[in-house]
Amino acid sequence: MNEIVLASTSPRRSGLLRQIGIPFEVVTPDVDESRYSFEVDPAGTGERLALAKAKSAAGRVDVRGRLVLGADTVVLFEGQVLGKPVDAEDACAMLGRLTGHAHRVLTAFALLEVGTNRSVTGHEWTTVFMRACSDDEIRTYVDTGEPLDKAGSYGAHALGASLITRVEGCFYNVIGLPLARLLKTLTHFDDLAT
Numbered sequence: 001m002n003e004i005v006l007a008s009t010s011p012r013r014s015g016l017l018r019q020i021g022i023p024f025e026v027v028t029p030d031v032d033e034s035r036y037s038f039e040v041d042p043a044g045t046g047e048r049l050a051l052a053k054a055k056s057a058a059g060r061v062d063v064r065g066r067l068v069l070g071a072d073t074v075v076l077f078e079g080q081v082l083g084k085p086v087d088a089e090d091a092c093a094m095l096g097r098l099t100g101h102a103h104r105v106l107t108a109f110a111l112l113e114v115g116t117n118r119s120v121t122g123h124e125w126t127t128v129f130m131r132a133c134s135d136d137e138i139r140t141y142v143d144t145g146e147p148l149d150k151a152g153s154y155g156a157h158a159l160g161a162s163l164i165t166r167v168e169g170c171f172y173n174v175i176g177l178p179l180a181r182l183l184k185t186l187t188h189f190d191d192l193a194t
Contacts, residue, residue: 002023002066002067003023003024003025003066004017004022004023004024004066004067004068004069004111004186005024005025005026005027005057005058005061005066005067005068005069005114006024006025006026006027006057006068006069007027007028007029007053007054007056007057007058007068007069007070007071008026008028008029008053008069008070008071008176009026009028010071010176012155012157012175012176013071013176013177014026015157016172016175016176016177016179017177019179020179020183022183022186024069027057027060027061027068028057029052029053029054029056029057029070030056031049031052031053031056033049033072036048036049038074038076038081042074042076042081042106043106043108043123043125045108046072046074046106046107046108046123047108047109047110047121047122047123049070049072049108050070050071050072050108050109050110050121051070051110051112051119051121052070053070053071053072053110054068054069054070054110054111054112054119055068055070055112055117056070057070058112058114061114063114064114064115064116065113065114065115065116066113066114067111067112067113067114067186067189068111068112068113068114069109069110069111069182070109070110070112071107071108071109071110071176071177072107072108072109073105073106073107073108073151073173073174073176074105074106074151075098075103075104075105075106075151075152076103076104076105076106077097077098077101077103077104077152082094082097082098082103082151082152082153083151084148084149084150084151084153085147085148085153087148088142088143088148090153091142091147091148091153092135092138092139092142092153094147094152094153095133095138095141095142095147095153095154095163096135096138098130098152098153098154099130099131099132099133099138099163100130100131100132100133101129101130102127102128102129102130103127103128103130103152104125104126104127104128105125105126105127105128105151105152105173105174106123106124106125107123107124107126107173107174107176107177107178108121108122108123109121109122109123109177109178109182109185110122111185111186111189111193113189113193118193118194119193119194120185120189120192120193120194122178122181122185123178124169124170124173124178124181125169125173126167126168126169126170126171126173126174126178127167127168127169128156128164128166128167128174129164129165129166129167129168130163130164130165131163131164131165133163141154141159141160141162141163144159146158146159146160147160156171156174156175157175
């Protein structure tokens with residue numbers, strides 16, 4: 001497979017691409033994510049944001065025909081988007097809401113071809129079930145620092161795995177990329193792109 005451009009500085013997305021053997025280089029996108037509201041149309045908004053990230057990175061790639069991958073992951077609970085916590089107290093509050101309940105994780109992605117602007121967007125939903133946790137358990141987890149840069153305040157790939165009892169859908173989607181769907185889209189890009 002040809003090398004792609006990953007429009008993300010997420011170490012988790014980089015790790016997932018390495019895991020399935022996709023060669024890539026990272027180009028940091030420059031997109032104001034605060035301009036995007038997920039409340040009304042989370043999937044559509046996620047796809048638009050992922051495409052904006054891909055376009056931003058594509059502007060700094062000089063090889064026509066390369067594919068740029070943009071992605072965005074959000075956590076939704078009871079109709080509300082839970083982004084990255086602003087501090088440890090916010091992380092504790094988010095986890096206090098999530099533990100003992102199910103929530104949904106959306107990862108939207110976009111593949112954009114440099115030079116032609118042909119693109120494909122998609123998204124995946126996964127339902128995550130969390131065990132009930134005491135305030136002390138939540139505080140101990142937050143004190144590790146792991147939740148502070150993650151949507152929903154937990155990392156399913158690391159220590160946060162101990163909070164999860166069950167996942168319905170693509171587990172890798174929760175980490176940051178729906179791998180099977182992404183690989184299929186990469187393989188069939190020429191047939192799918194518009």
